[in-house]
Amino acid sequence: MFNNFSSFMPFILKGLEITVQVFLVGAVVAYSIALVAGLMRTSKNPVIRSVAAVFVELFRGTSLLVQMFFFVYALPMIFPGLSMSNFLAGSIAVGLNYGAYASEVVRGAIHSIAVGQTEAAISLNMSKWQRMRLVILPQAVRLMLPGFGNNAIELLKGTSLVYFIALADMTFQANVLRGSNNSLSNQIEIYTYLLVAYFILALPLIFLARWLEKRASKGVSTS
Template structure:
């Protein structure tokens, strides 16, 4: 066992770039959506809050894998002009799905800022946008960071699902090897390396999440 490292690992590493690219694009989409939907759900306008709620519940209440299939295979049939690559379909589905979950982090953080802060900003004749930008968000972002760190770790693990839409990431490469090396020891070795590669990728995110948690906790104690 573990005698084919020079064969298996380099081949699986060829999918590393795809995994990282999907992760980075998905994170960008997810956190953009998180702020838009989260602030929308915290809005006092019924229409904005309603649209944001429908979006969040739609993507939280349906399967991420089915969402990938929809963007990759169904959407081009419904709207031909919106046809996209499997890479973009996978990254978009992951970003929207995890962005919907992260929007709850944004909403709860905004609503946790004390009403006294808003009242003080109103007394200074600040507009709603100024109150949000200069008073509420700076305090809320500190509270969002731990949740965002954990969300990013979960998102990274979710990128393995792009294998199902034939995107050649690390999981796809591992399954190609599994089809060629069918002995039990080889398959154990293949998936051990795959687990290890995902863990190494997640390790910096784990440390960042812990750092953010400590910073957020310190901010709470000193407030």
């Protein structure tokens, strides 16, 4: 066992580029959506809050895999003029799904800022946008970082589902390899290498999240 590293690992890593690309596009979509939906959830306008709530609960309450299938197969049938590649459909589905979860991190962080901060900003004659941009968000971002870090790691792991829509990511490559290696020892070896590959990919995210948290906490009193 574990004597096929030189042949198995390079084959699995053929899918590394797709895995990283789906992660990056998904992360851009996720954090953009998280910020917008999170701010909408804090709005005093009930219509805006309701629209954001429906979006968040829809994507949190349904399977990511089903969402991928919907974007790839159902959406082009509903809107014949709308076509997208499997890569784009999978990346958007991943981004929207994890963006819905991350929006709750944004909402919770904003709501945790003391009311006195807003009152002080109002007393300085700041507009609502100025209060949010200059007073609330800078403090809230520090509180969002741990949740965002966890979300990024979960998003990376979620990219493994794109092999169901025929994207040749690392999981896809591992399953192709398994199909031509039926022995139990080889299959254990293949999925062990896949496990290690995802762990190594996640390590920079873990260290980056910790570094950002420490940097954001400098000069902040914890008392």
